[in-house]
Amino acid sequence: MTTRFKWLTLIFLFIAVAGITAWFALQGLIAKDQQLSVKPPLQFSKVKLEPLESSIGLQARLPFLSIISAAEHASRDNQTGRGEKQTCKKVLGAKVCATLLWEYSIARDGDVEVTSQGDRLQLKLPVSFSGVVSVDGRGGKLLGLRNKDIDGKLALIADLNVNIAANWCPTIESTVRYEWISDPKIRLIGGIRLNLRKSVDKALKRKVSELQTKLSGLVDCDNFRQTISEQWRVHTLSVAMKQKEDSKLRITPISASVSKIGIESDHIGIAFELAATVALLQTTLPTAQGKRRLPDLTPYTQTPGTVEFSLLWEVPYQQLKDTLSPKLIGKSYSSGDSNALTITSVDLYPSGQLLTIDVGFEATALKRLFTTKGHIYITARPLADPQNNTLRLTDLAFTRAIDSSLVSALTTIMRQQLLTALVDASTIELGPALGKIEQSVEDALSNPAKTGGIPITVKPPVVRLMALNPQSQGIAAIVHLSTQLDATIPEDVLIR
Numbered sequence: 001m002t003t004r005f006k007w008l009t010l011i012f013l014f015i016a017v018a019g020i021t022a023w024f025a026l027q028g029l030i031a032k033d034q035q036l037s038v039k040p041p042l043q044f045s046k047v048k049l050e051p052l053e054s055s056i057g058l059q060a061r062l063p064f065l066s067i068i069s070a071a072e073h074a075s076r077d078n079q080t081g082r083g084e085k086q087t088c089k090k091v092l093g094a095k096v097c098a099t100l101l102w103e104y105s106i107a108r109d110g111d112v113e114v115t116s117q118g119d120r121l122q123l124k125l126p127v128s129f130s131g132v133v134s135v136d137g138r139g140g141k142l143l144g145l146r147n148k149d150i151d152g153k154l155a156l157i158a159d160l161n162v163n164i165a166a167n168w169c170p171t172i173e174s175t176v177r178y179e180w181i182s183d184p185k186i187r188l189i190g191g192i193r194l195n196l197r198k199s200v201d202k203a204l205k206r207k208v209s210e211l212q213t214k215l216s217g218l219v220d221c222d223n224f225r226q227t228i229s230e231q232w233r234v235h236t237l238s239v240a241m242k243q244k245e246d247s248k249l250r251i252t253p254i255s256a257s258v259s260k261i262g263i264e265s266d267h268i269g270i271a272f273e274l275a276a277t278v279a280l281l282q283t284t285l286p287t288a289q290g291k292r293r294l295p296d297l298t299p300y301t302q303t304p305g306t307v308e309f310s311l312l313w314e315v316p317y318q319q320l321k322d323t324l325s326p327k328l329i330g331k332s333y334s335s336g337d338s339n340a341l342t343i344t345s346v347d348l349y350p351s352g353q354l355l356t357i358d359v360g361f362e363a364t365a366l367k368r369l370f371t372t373k374g375h376i377y378i379t380a381r382p383l384a385d386p387q388n389n390t391l392r393l394t395d396l397a398f399t400r401a402i403d404s405s406l407v408s409a410l411t412t413i414m415r416q417q418l419l420t421a422l423v424d425a426s427t428i429e430l431g432p433a434l435g436k437i438e439q440s441v442e443d444a445l446s447n448p449a450k451t452g453g454i455p456i457t458v459k460p461p462v463v464r465l466m467a468l469n470p471q472s473q474g475i476a477a478i479v480h481l482s483t484q485l486d487a488t489i490p491e492d493v494l495i496r
Contacts, residue, residue: 036376037399040351044472052310056274059305060487061267064114071112071123074214079106079207104131116263121160128153129184152184162261162268166296168228169221176212232294237444248281249440259300271304280313309481316474317348320428327425333417340364350470354379378422382475386464389434393426434463445485459484
């Protein structure tokens with residue numbers, strides 16, 4: 001064998017080996033559905049966020065006008081009675097005795113007045129006294145007293161101490177007195193004037209006692225408790241999170257407290273505080289309904305009217321996927337060595353307390369000599385931004401790379417461009433969804449149909465996204481909502 005032939009044989013073998021090696025390498029590059037990094041297992045965090053106890057405060061006002069209406073309603077019926085008294089007078093030197101008989105009526109005569117007197121409430125009712133006096137027997141003719149009209153005026157004054165008992169029963173401690181404005185008198189013949197004040201006082205004392213009892217029961221305890229009891233239940237409110245998808249806001253009451261009654265210049269003030277759990281549920285989940293036992297009130301400790309919700313809300317992974325996909329799918333990235341990568345799909349699932357982003361891609365290399373498809377997996381930590389109400393994916397990192405020639409070919413693109421694109425796209429705006437929660441809560445709390453007929457003014461709520469934790473179907477989020485509630489109690493709640 002000549003030397004030249006040997007060299008030609010060696011060159012041929014070298015070319016063949018190189019070709020075969022290149023062919024195998026190319027086949028490795030163009031293999032379909034290549035997995036470039038380790039796929040983390042699907043597992044959600046064992047730490048489960050539960051609804052936290054929230055505080056719902058209500059600053060209630062009972063206007064003096066409502067008390068006046070209730071007092072006028074209580075005094076709408078006239079009080080009537082009868083009386084008699086024997087009296088003797090000398091007429092033309094002769095002693096004449098007769099028995100006076102009368103019928104009387106006591107009626108409210110004007111507007112009721114309500115004023116504050118320190119820590120007590122003073123209620124003043126103008127009252128008129130009217131009646132008819134007659135004398136039985138022959139004395140009536142001599143005295144000129146038959147069917148004589150009699151009238152007088154007085155003011156009934158009630159000092160009231162208003163409170164609310166632990167059993168939700170409003171209580172009124174009252175002290176009632178009266179002052180004569182004009183005495184009840186009649187004039188007889190011969191210039192005789194007959195003052196019936198002492199006789200009327202006896203009758204009035206009995207009526208004042210009755211009025212004191214009526215004032216103490218001015219607020220219908222059973223009616224008031226029934227109104228509260230009907231609302232002491234699990235409330236489920238609809239929240240339109242998407243056009244064709246509703247969620248349910250579930251408020252479960254736990255306990256309640258009430259402040260001391262405050263007497264102001266034109267109203268009585270009282271503050272309630274409700275402890276409750278609040279959760280936002282998907283419509284597919286069961287929502288408990290029904291009344292709950294009304295507990296006794298506990299001592300009040302909070303700022304009047306303050307509402308502090310700690311709302312549990314689950315953001316579905318599909319919602320996150322729907323938000324990320326338009327930002328990434330179809331985007332192409334390339335390097336100067338003619339390698340290119342296009343994102344074809346995005347998926348998310350939980351991996352403990354992290355999220356895994358499954359990025360599907362189509363890649364070309366060697367000046368489009370070959371095209372291949374595959375998946376790469378990126379882990380991220382979800383983080384709540386309470387200032388901007390956004391969910392941010394932080395600490396993005398590729399999972400451990402699988403030994404592949406394609407990894408080397410696309411390293412520059414993946415490390416420098418793809419990861420940067422994911423970081424830029426990973427801020428997810430939740431403000432619009434939180435805005436719908438905010439509006440639904442405001443509408444529900446200010447709806448008299450849901451508040452026992454009591455109108456409530458709601459200060460525009462402030463909503464903040466506070467904490468996140470991956471769970472089986474989505475990311476559990478704690479949302480903090482704060483607002484202020486003011487109520488005005490109408491008279492129809494007070495009047496029997």
